[in-house]
Amino acid sequence: MTSISEKVAYVRAQGQTRSHTxxxxxxxxxxxPAMFACKYHWKKIPKRLRDKIWSAYQPGQEDPSSPVAVSAxxxxxxxxxxxxxxxxxx
Numbered sequence: 001m002t003s004i005s006e007k008v009a010y011v012r013a014q015g016q017t018r019s020h021t022x023x024x025x026x027x028x029x030x031x032x033p034a035m036f037a038c039k040y041h042w043k044k045i046p047k048r049l050r051d052k053i054w055s056a057y058q059p060g061q062e063d064p065s066s067p068v069a070v071s072a073x074x075x076x077x078x079x080x081x082x083x084x085x086x087x088x089x090x
Contacts, residue, residue: 002059010059011035020062023078025085033062036081049084052077 002010014034022029024041031038036053037045045053056077060068 004054007054007057007059011057014062017063023081023085025082025089034059044088045081046084049077049081053081 011032011034014032016030016032018033020031020033020035021027022031022035022038022041024037024044027038027041029038029040036042036057042050053074056071056074058068058071058074060066061070061074
């Protein structure tokens with residue numbers, strides 16, 4: 001199991017390898033594929049939801065050539081985030 005601090009270090013070390021935008025609805029800021037959101041929007045996500053994202057994230061899942069697949073848990077948390085974020089925009 002990878003610790004959250006190891007995941008943070010991994011994400012911070014990743015570069016902009018391809019076009020990838022922040023997951024916040026309507027945000028067009030480019031960020032490295034390992035990052036879930038741009039720094040501005042990441043800070044707007046409640047800690048309980050950020051913690052769920054970190055828990056479900058596995059280093060390498062953003063790389064299409066990696067054997068690490070995006071888990072069902074990560075997709076579930078991403079959907080939960082989208083629902084929360086859309087409610088913030090209303």
